Amino acid sequence: MAPVLSPPVISPSLTNISRQHSSASSQNLTDLLVGAAGASSSSVQLPDGPVEPVKAEGLRHARVNLLARHYKLPEFASQFLKIASTLRIFAWDDERIKPEHVVVRRVSGALTNAVFFVSCKKSSKIPTLLLRVYGPSSGSLISRPRELHILHKLSSEYRLGPRVYGTFENGRVEEYFDSATLTAEDIRDSVISRWIGARMAEFHSVDVSVVSPPSDVSDSGTFEASVKKCVSSWMKSAHEVFAISTMPREAAQELDLARFEKEWSIYLKWVSKVEDKTTGSAIVFGHNDAQYGNLLRLTNSVETDEHRQIIVVDFEYAGPNPAAYDIANHFHEWCADYHGATPHLLDPSRYPTFTQRRNFYTSYITHSNSLVKGAQDPVFDASDLDQLVASLDYQVRVWSPSSHAKWAIWGIIQARDDIENNVVEPEFDYIGYAKGRMAAFRQEILELGVIQR
Template identity: 55%
Template sequence: MVPVLSQPFSSSTSSLVTPNVGSVPMQLSSSSVHSLADFFLTASTSRLAENNVEVVREEGLQHARIKLDARQYKKLPFRERLLEILRKLQIRSWANPQIVPENIVVTKVSGALTNAVFFVSCSSAPSTQTLLLRVYGPSSGSLISRPRELHTLHILSSRYKIGPRVYGTFDNGRIEEYFDSVTLTSTDIRDPQISRWIGARMAELHSVDVQAVDGSSSNLENSGMEFVANVKSWLGAAEEVLQLPGISDATRQELDLPRFKNEWNRYVAWVLSRPRTFGTRRVFAHNDAQYGNILRLKDGSEGLDEHRQIIVVDFEYAAPNAAAFDIANHFIEWTADYHCPTPHLLNASRYPTAEERHNFYASYIRYSAMLAEDPGLDDSSLEEMITELDKDVLILGAASHGGWAIWGIVQAREDVEAGVTEPEFDYIGYAKGRMAAFRKDFQSFGL
């Protein structure tokens, strides 16, 4: 997804998207911070958030029946309630009775409609581990399933050591692991070595047991391409946004959702009619591997594997998908710069070259073979798989464009309803760009 300038991603923390999952982009710092859909909360939207956010719990995680008001984070009562939560969740280093609310340091990382994110530390007890505090916001209910996101995070971190550990939940948020890290930049992901590390990490994510993480049947209508369900579930909300008085007739005509639905259905039918390949196998995918969601640990790698210094965060949109979709979406994110004057516009000239894609594919395929304990991967087989995978990635890039185009329309609702003329992130402009890219790919396929 797309990160917001104020919170887009820094040190901690597509072509196919999954149903009721979530994603957006930019830079933050530590374990997970949202990205695209993040605008600072006003008092009124904050109040709405406090009242309407659902209580989300997960089996195997401690839960504290306490709410936090993110607007009050600078005040002592907030820290008192926060300390009560940390002790109820039995986070070891915070059990020290010498820790008092007055010495708790709460640093705001981002404040958005989806989440307010903070780093939590204690000045009087240096040995106390820094934590990431996430207070849920009011929006994105039509885009993100919080129960599913929490389940995904818990299983991936506890069983596969992927992503930030979730220490526990409270009535309108959760406590996560903090990574002493830096968020990658749009330049970093182009570095050949870092790109290989990302490929290896993606291969690890794609190797997990889909059903263990997702819990859904593998006998799905779309043979693993749940982006179809995602787009279908978002279209109704997108149509509502385009009917709002704040949307011009020219914008409605340019996006032309009736035309898109026809094109999308034809595209999906064509994709699903193609032979199944290594790239279209059903895996558990991140679906939003943009640079703001990828961290690099400051203290180097874990153990001997260099690629493990790369940490992927923000699993709002994670779900089963075609493997090539996750890669395609990542490559399209190479064309984004969420920290420039026009963060909503993609620059197609920055799409990875054939050589850069080959570099990524080789790492991804080698690690996939190693994790599958497949000894039969020789150089000839590798090159054949790279050629085949590249075809799938180029085809599924259109799915990323189409899915995020609809997502952008849905995300624009808050600004359109509020009559914002100069939004922090131009979601409608973003949707137009992604829609144009989808239609360009669609036409190139001869459909």
């Protein structure tokens, strides 16, 4: 089960917003997107090993290490209580709480992360916490300091995402909320899809310069699309995987990284000519991995705004990106079923129809507008809304291939351990996943006229 985060609440700078009617004739989509920002496997061994401490300014830090594999032992509970005391976590810093009162439930465990729910059987008034213990990681795909920075800024500045109570030498403690992970079918539900659209609009409304770390700023002083940075920075690691002697030759030939690099360059040049930063290519703060496993629904929601039942989790890949990229990536996730017979394959027949996309867009656009300073519950003229929807839909098509490209390279890198260890039947077929995403990338740039057959 994915980590459970607290329900986002719009920041004080985005409350008390006056309201007005809006029309596309006087307000383009960029205003809607960034106006508010301007205003303000049980079989896997649990991770243990040397980890560089990850800290963030403004967060308390405990100089304590936790051994994930010892989570059933009293000493683990004892060490956790030291952490809770140092971080001054409400109710948990009570000296009357003893190790025997602590209940630790393992939620997930992998080589790079172990997640636990920690509760106290002494009193139901003591809140359950989410405990994340880091394991050794190469850092070739994600940056823990960057992720922590984003989480802390989102929660402290905008009250979006989880509250991070603090860090310890090899992990962090987060807020827990009772919820259920959405399923592959849930995200296709028209009501839930509208909620997701509204949620995405909230994330896209934050000030990128506040949430993203300074490292996201390019030499020119602007925020570059993170999908471009990811593909560029990941290529070296992908080539290293191809250099492994046990890398399947047929797969290497099909993926053909040299060909991909040429295609990617041609594609980016094409994008620069057709992107429209007034409709969907404006750089916003994107989650960039809005798959159903990263979307939760509160079990006992008391939110007055229905869409706030949806909780967005896991920000490893979050960062500056065109709004249309984040939406395009989400639509591709409609085609995935990570719990089906072929979890590594996307089913293109499940891609949302225009009617389904319009349902999402309408919620996204109207909610974006409601976040703009001075906006009221938006009432769009039908033709104006149609124009905004059509423009955004085209920009989503423009950025759609880049989602395939990014995850194709990601899949190659993730396959490294399986390839090095000659795993014949991996738990997840990363190479098969990469091949599928690469084929989709090439098919889409062909259909868009970026390249000729």
